[in-house]
Amino acid sequence: MADQHTIVRVTGVKRNFKLGSTDVQALKGVDLEIFAGEYLSIMGPSGSGKSTLFNMIGGLDKPTEGKVYIDEVDIAQLDAFELAWLRNRKIGYIFQTFNLIQVMTALENITLPMIFAGVHNDAAVAKGIELLDLVGLHKRYNHKPQELSGGQQQRVAIARALANDPAIILADEPTGNLDLSTGEEIIKLMNDLSKERGVTIITATHDYKMLNASDRVVWIEDGLIKKIEHRDQLNIDVGCISMA
């Protein structure tokens, strides 16, 4: 957040889904600016449009209206190749359901994005092991996802998201499928990453534990941003919530 360089800019984004004859408005016009290096949480009740916004920012889905800029590049203008490049190098994704590739070992999962990036196999393996070390799993490199616990799988997913040194990490409810303490460990890990590596972290969540780690929190409700708070404004609010 130091230099206030805007890495993600969302302007007037709307997203409608057609469900039969009715139109569901998942996002009703969202404006948001995300700065390089910050840890941003998107909070909101279930169905408020967090994942939808997350998909827009990640270039996984296109807005019905409005624009998403990453490093001031309108991602709607990218061709298939540039989009793949964006997903490969610029953004790391972390999902609630981990989404490791089941037929591959932990190490192979982590090296895959590096292979796509044209990294030589030996270099990819070396970096993969280093990343597994970073998330505290170096002994498990040869295990398949089914042989790992949920928390361990999420650690592998985090290591994979870091493989090509992305500028942005997008995490959609990364702790949603984890128990309390494992979730806290994952949050701490992501927090360390943002502090030490200067990675921009954007998480969608309804996990209040996330608040302490965040630099800013975006509260979203019914497809609209209700308020945006800085960390120093937060404590009071969290107090209110826990009292309510």
Added chain:
Amino acid sequence: MVHGVEPWVEDTFLSTEQDMSKNRIPFQNQDEQPDIAAQVVLPFKKSFEISLKSLKSRFLRNMVTVTSLILAVSFLAYVLVGADISSGLYHSGDLDLIKALEKTGYEPGGSAKERWIVILSLLVCTVGIINAQLMAVTERFREIGTMKCLGALDSFVLRLFLLEASMQGTTGALLGSIFGAIIAILVGMLRFGLDAVTMLPLNEVGMSLFYSIGVGFGLSLLGVLYPAFIAARMRPIEAMRTEE
């Protein structure tokens, strides 16, 4: 450095000069190599490894697909080699053998009925392969979506499926044609004794085997084409949304 893709605003001098050649990815720094083709890749050796891995880890399902191919191809090879044996006997000039042949209802060039049965069996086999591959694609929605989030191009997904199908095709077609030929020769020996083998035109048997292998391999690829195309065209969120 001819035309800009899009008037995007990065550094002021860049945007005013429109100094962006088509083969430079918008997010890249100036000093990075601009060669787009080397930026998102999946080397052939790696695709081969990945395909082999998925085949191994879904061994039973693959055996079912391969078995149906073996059956269809062995039937084709059986009919073709059987025809070779008959024509070898027919052209031997031995009147007894020709009489024995005519008793079995032999027509030089093969009967129309037989041909239809072969075509039908190949057709059924192709439909079976399409069905099995469509199921395999559905089962792997999440895996495909994940790969795309990691930067895989449509062509990578297509290539993986085609590679898997060609490995299945090679196995099925080879085994099938060998089985078919062996059975045809055994049946021929039962009917006509050793003459069936001694009169056998070897180069024609070779052609028949070659033909069966080619047809089996072709069918396997034909059967995977539509499912693989669906898989490759799938957008990452559609793939991610499907719950397991």
